[in-house]
Amino acid sequence: MASLIETDIVIIGAGPVGLFAVFELGLYDLECHLIDILDRSGGQCTELYPEKPIYDIPAWPKISGQELTEKLLEQIKPFSPGFHFNRMVTGLEKLDDGRFEVTTDEGEKFRAKVVVVAAGGGSFQPKRPPIPGIEAFEGKGVFYSVRRMEDFRDQDVLIVGGGDSALDWTLNLQPVAASVTLVHRRAEFRAADDSVNKMLALREAGAVRFEIGQITALRGEDGALQGATLKGPEGERDIPCSRMLPFFGLTMKLGPIADWGLNLHENLIAVDTEKFETSEPGIFAIGDINWYPGKLKLILSGFHEAALMAQAARKIVNPDKRVVFQYTTSSTSLQKKLGVK
Amino acid sequence: MTKLTIVAHDGVNFDIDAEDGSTVMENAVRNSVPGIEAECGGACACATCHVYVDDAWAEKVGSPQVMEEDMLDFAYDVRPTSRLSCQIKVTPELDGLIVHVPERQA
Ligand SMILES: Cc1cc2nc3c(=O)[nH]c(=O)nc-3n(C[C@H](O)[C@H](O)[C@H](O)COP(=O)(O)OP(=O)(O)OC[C@H]3O[C@@H](n4cnc5c(N)ncnc54)[C@H](O)[C@@H]3O)c2cc1C
Ligand code: FES
Numbered sequence: 184m185a186s187l188i189e190t191d192i193v194i195i196g197a198g199p200v201g202l203f204a205v206f207e208l209g210l211y212d213l214e215c216h217l218i219d220i221l222d223r224s225g226g227q228c229t230e231l232y233p234e235k236p237i238y239d240i241p242a243w244p245k246i247s248g249q250e251l252t253e254k255l256l257e258q259i260k261p262f263s264p265g266f267h268f269n270r271m272v273t274g275l276e277k278l279d280d281g282r283f284e285v286t287t288d289e290g291e292k293f294r295a296k297v298v299v300v301a302a303g304g305g306s307f308q309p310k311r312p313p314i315p316g317i318e319a320f321e322g323k324g325v326f327y328s329v330r331r332m333e334d335f336r337d338q339d340v341l342i343v344g345g346g347d348s349a350l351d352w353t354l355n356l357q358p359v360a361a362s363v364t365l366v367h368r369r370a371e372f373r374a375a376d377d378s379v380n381k382m383l384a385l386r387e388a389g390a391v392r393f394e395i396g397q398i399t400a401l402r403g404e405d406g407a408l409q410g411a412t413l414k415g416p417e418g419e420r421d422i423p424c425s426r427m428l429p430f431f432g433l434t435m436k437l438g439p440i441a442d443w444g445l446n447l448h449e450n451l452i453a454v455d456t457e458k459f460e461t462s463e464p465g466i467f468a469i470g471d472i473n474w475y476p477g478k479l480k481l482i483l484s485g486f487h488e489a490a491l492m493a494q495a496a497r498k499i500v501n502p503d504k505r506v507v508f509q510y511t512t513s514s515t516s517l518q519k520k521l522g523v524k
Numbered sequence: 525m526t527k528l529t530i531v532a533h534d535g536v537n538f539d540i541d542a543e544d545g546s547t548v549m550e551n552a553v554r555n556s557v558p559g560i561e562a563e564c565g566g567a568c569a570c571a572t573c574h575v576y577v578d579d580a581w582a583e584k585v586g587s588p589q590v591m592e593e594d595m596l597d598f599a600y601d602v603r604p605t606s607r608l609s610c611q612i613k614v615t616p617e618l619d620g621l622i623v624h625v626p627e628r629q630a
Contacts, residue, residue: 231569313600373594
């Protein structure tokens with residue numbers, strides 16, 4: 184999948200701030216491509232609190248994380264940005280022609296004159312459950328996602344969690360694995376009813392096991408997993424297994440951003456407050472990922488940063504183009520771009 | 525004001541005069557009780573404010589709502605008296621409440 188996309192601007196992160204940047208840049212005819220490790224846009228708003236109301240978005244006395252994201256998507260629709268989900272940006276390098284090359288873990292390359300890092304709290308990654316010594320088994324016996332089903336063929340698989348991922352993989356791996364045991368701390372699930380019913384039917388038929396409890400310890404040698412200790416209502420016991428898939432939700436990690444040679448301030452990217460540019464001219468950082476004196480991690484602040492960043496970015500992409508400042512209310516040319524005229 | 529005692533994992537007691545209507549988590553953070561991280565600031569979205577309600581108080585404090593119960597799935601060593609402290613509101617009926625901080629947050 185070695186593809187190359189050339190564009191004006193690459194935006195790393197499709198959270199609320201990355202999305203609004205598309206609007207501000209679009210007003211200056213700049214084409215944007217957004218890349219996010221999640222499978223949809225909205226960042227923290229859709230991943231961490233889709234149903235919860237936000238009360239400090241100007242002119243929206245109350246709006247949920249999900250609604251805010253939908254409104255932003257509607258607002259940027261006229262600019263048809265490119266969306267690239269399920270990939271993590273791993274590399275960011277400067278090319279000899281002055282442009283930047285952005286690489287993803289899927290092997291794609293993007294080239295652009297400007298890169299906007301809107302990476303929020305960092306990339307969402309699976310949470311490591313607090314089981315002592317689990318690190319030693321990661322990649323050999325313990326996996327946080329299923330990249331290849333073959334790795335689970337004829338294995339005794341232990342799946343831990345009560346959400347959609349845990350249920351889906353219980354159902355999907357059951358036909359290939361030697362055995363599947365699902366462990367959850369209670370009998371209620373946070374998953375689609377349909378998957379829960381299917382799992383219960385398989386359990387009834389003796390095709391999967393379901394245990395209530397929490398995993399407290401792992402046993403094995405040299406990373407090869409042999410069993411796990413289940414602490415349940417009736418005390419502790421050993422469950423033999425060769426593979427474990429813990430699904431404990433996602434947490435945000437800075438990830439590869441630390442390796443791009445940008446000046447950092449306590450794991451955040453240091454920027455100026457005129458253009459929100461990083462220590463590397465042409466690379467900007469907006470939203471929760473940046474730091475400057477007085478920074479507030481608010482959506483509102485990220486929107487402001489996007490507007491000022493866009494002024495600097497357009498001068499880099501089109502240095503010779505004269506642009507006068509205009510309001511969307513009164514400018515017929517801006518309204519044409521927005522598709523309202 | 526309502527009396528609240530938060531017992532840190534190392535056994536140190538934090539005796540707090542808590543304002544009615546505030547959450548147990550807010551009182552823990554204000555008094556720098558170790559082991560209450562409260563990453564999400566009380567939105568019931570992180571499970572890093574997990575506490576065990578003292579057995580004597582468990583019934584009075586009550587059991588978690590659905591959203592909190594879902595979030596508790598991500599906590600470490602969850603027990604029957606586990607609650608997320610950002611979801612426990614201090615009221616005069618809870619005068620003398622005791623909660624214990626677990627060994628670690630997830
Ligand atoms: C529970 C909770 C309640 C909140 N309430 C409010 C509130 O009331 N008001 C308010 O203003 N703010 C609130 N916030 C904060 C607000 O959500 C953030 O300020 C906002 O989400 C920041 O937006 P962002 O676009 O900068 O980053 P994020 O929303 O964090 O999005 C960044 C995106 O970048 C992606 N990413 C990062 N690194 C990479 C990489 N290397 N490759 C690919 N993708 C990458 C991530 O996967 C993520 O999707 C709240 C936050 C939480 C957790
Ligand atoms: S503070 Fe995050 S769940 Fe209580």
